[in-house]
Structures are given as structure tokens and as C-alpha cells.
Amino acid sequence: MLQVLGLKKRFGNSKVLAVNDVSFGVETGVNFALIGPNGAGKTTTLAVIRGVELPTAGDVHVAGHSIVNSRNGARAQLGVCPQINAIDQHLTVSQHLWVYGRLKGVPHKLLKHDIYALLSAAGLLPKADQLATSLSGGNQRKLGLAIALIGDRPVVLIDEFSSGVDPFSKREAWTTLAALTKDRAVVMTTHSMEEVDALSHRVGIVASKMLAVGTPSSLKSRFATYEIHLPASRVSEVLDYLHERGFGEAMRTLDTLTRISVPGVREEELGRLLRVLEGVKGELNVDVTLHEASTETAFLSIVRAHNVREEESRQTSGVSWFGKLFKLGRT
Numbered sequence: 460m461l462q463v464l465g466l467k468k469r470f471g472n473s474k475v476l477a478v479n480d481v482s483f484g485v486e487t488g489v490n491f492a493l494i495g496p497n498g499a500g501k502t503t504t505l506a507v508i509r510g511v512e513l514p515t516a517g518d519v520h521v522a523g524h525s526i527v528n529s530r531n532g533a534r535a536q537l538g539v540c541p542q543i544n545a546i547d548q549h550l551t552v553s554q555h556l557w558v559y560g561r562l563k564g565v566p567h568k569l570l571k572h573d574i575y576a577l578l579s580a581a582g583l584l585p586k587a588d589q590l591a592t593s594l595s596g597g598n599q600r601k602l603g604l605a606i607a608l609i610g611d612r613p614v615v616l617i618d619e620f621s622s623g624v625d626p627f628s629k630r631e632a633w634t635t636l637a638a639l640t641k642d643r644a645v646v647m648t649t650h651s652m653e654e655v656d657a658l659s660h661r662v663g664i665v666a667s668k669m670l671a672v673g674t675p676s677s678l679k680s681r682f683a684t685y686e687i688h689l690p691a692s693r694v695s696e697v698l699d700y701l702h703e704r705g706f707g708e709a710m711r712t713l714d715t716l717t718r719i720s721v722p723g724v725r726e727e728e729l730g731r732l733l734r735v736l737e738g739v740k741g742e743l744n745v746d747v748t749l750h751e752a753s754t755e756t757a758f759l760s761i762v763r764a765h766n767v768r769e770e771e772s773r774q775t776s777g778v779s780w781f782g783k784l785f786k787l788g789r790t
Contacts, residue, residue, distance in 0.1 A: 460644035465517035492659035538612035563610035597628025
């Protein structure tokens with residue numbers, strides 16, 4: 460339903476490509492998460508898909524329409540949920556859908572039914588006559604999604620869906636998003652690995668170029684199979700203990716001081732690892748917990764393997780972007 464084909468984008472006379480030969484496809488019923496560090500080209504890629512920026516090279520096909528040769532035709536197949544809520548302070552919830560529905564060309568005789576269906580599915584029907592500005596952050600994101608879906612567009616672009624929304628409302632909004640987009644092709648950008656795990660079927664990691672594409676589980680399986688969480692002061696001691704007992708590939712993670720990555724542990728080896736960790740608790744008196752590797756681990760590993768740094772760190776201190784991330788309190 461959506462094909463991004465060899466996409467390149469250069470701004471002005473810059474010698475650097477903001478997007479460099481990025482390709483991916485999204486089928487109906489698939490949520491594709493496009494993730495990467497700041498300055499990675501995610502926003503530029505979405506801008507080209509939306510037709511607000513023309514590509515330097517390559518093309519985008521939306522439901523068979525070329526963004527280069529038939530931009531209006533391609534854009535007519537898109538629904539967009541931007542990061543900033545498109546809320547008017549003078550309009551009620553239902554009036555927003557009336558306005559956007561008419562702008563998208565929904566016939567008047569169908570619009571009332573479509574609005575009722577979307578508000579019902581989003582859980583916003585009881586609030587239909589309230590001013591949209593009175594909604595909570597989570598409900599405003601639901602309304603933004605309904606606006607994107609009015610007009611029955613087959614491809615939906617969603618930018619930072621749960622940014623700034625409290626944890627409880629965020630999960631409610633995720634449920635609504637999954638229900639309303641199950642028969643559409645979705646491209647979602649996010650900085651939340653939790654959101655990626657909750658919503659995406661496939662993931663693309665981009666840093667100007669596409670670094671990796673796959674399901675969340677396939678990306679995780681390529682890197683640390685398990686992670687050991689423990690006090691930072693005991694990491695070196697436990698690492699030596701693991702190396703001496705056959706887990707020579709165990710290594711200190713670079714993104715946090717309280718984890719050890721243990722790659723390549725197959726199902727038949729898990730029991731041996733658990734026995735070694737019992738020894739860590741008994742012989743070294745270190746409290747450890749074992750977790751399966753996360754999508755975040757795979758993301759950091761892939762980005763680190765390509766020596767990618769956040770845009771700001773390239774321009775200023777030279778500190779790696781994930782180092783800054785954890786310096787700011789990420790755990």
C-alpha cells in the first residue's frame with residue numbers, strides 16, 4: 460500500500476543527504492515504526508511521503524500513486540496525525556470531524572455516519588459536543604487520530620503519537636490506535652521503545668540511511684539475548700565471574716551502568732545461565748535479575764554499530780547521543 464523507493468533528500472546546497480537511499484514498504488494491516496536518533500531523517504522522510512517536500516531522488520508510491528508524478532493523487536490516499544494536535548479552540552469534538560471531513564471531500568450524506576462511527580470507536584462519543592480544548596491530552600490524541608482517519612484514507616502517518624501524554628492515558632490511546640488502524644497501512648515515528656513494542660509489527664531503524672528493518676523480535680534476536688540487571692558497583696566482579704564460567708561474550712552495556720548483556724544464549728543454554736546466576740547470588744552475594752533483551756537494546760546496538768551520533772552532539776560536544784540520553788536520567 461505504501462512503497463518508499465530509494466528515497467534521497469538534500470536541502471539547498473548541502474553536501475550531506477538528510478535521507479540517503481531509504482527504501483521500505485508497508486502493507487495493509489501493518490504498523491511500521493520508523494525510529495532513529497534526533498536528526499536521523501525521520502521527519503524528512505515523513506515530509507516527502509506527505510508531499511510537502513519533493514525528493515532529490517527516488518519516489519514514494521501511496522496506493523499506487525507516485526508522489527513525484529501524481530502528488531495530489533498520492534496525498535488523497537493519506538491520513539496524517541501530526542505531533543502537534545490540530546485543535547481549534549472554538550470547535551467542539553464533532554465539529555472538528557465535520558470540518559476535516561468536508562475538507563477531505565467526504566460527501567455530506569455520509570459524514571454524519573462516519574463521525575458517529577469514529578467517535579464511538581475512539582470512546583469520544585460522550586464528549587462529542589464539548590470543546591476539543593477541554594479534552595485530556597490522551598483524548599486529544601484520540602481526536603487527532605480520528606481526524607487522520609476521517610475520509611477513510613488507506614495509509615496513515617502518525618508522528619510521536621503519545622508524546623506528552625501520561626502513562627495511563629497513553630495506554631488507552633494505544634488501544635484506540637490499534638483498533639482504528641487495523642485495516643490500514645500505518646507509518647509511525649516515535650522515541651518510545653515501549654510504544655514500538657506495544658504497537659508495531661515491523662520496525663525500521665534509520666540514521667540518514669536505513670540501518671535495519673525487521674520485526675521487533677527479529678531485531679532483538681540479532682543482539683543480546685538476555686540482560687542482567689545489577690548494582691553498578693558490582694558489574695566488573697560479576698562480569699569476571701561470568702567469563703570464568705563459559706559466558707565469554709558477556710559484556711558491560713555502554714548505555715547504562717547497571718546492565719550486562721549476554722548475547723547468543725539459546726534456549727538450551729538458559730538453564731546453565733540461570734545456575735551461574737544462582738552462584739552469583741550465593742557466592743558473590745550480589746542481587747541480580749535476568750530479563751530478555753529489549754527493543755531498546757537492539758536499537759542502541761544497531762545505532763552504536765554504525766557509529767551514529769545524535770545531531771546535536773555532532774555539532775557541539777561530541778558526546779554520543781545515547782550517552783546524553785542516559786545522562787539526563789534514562790534508566
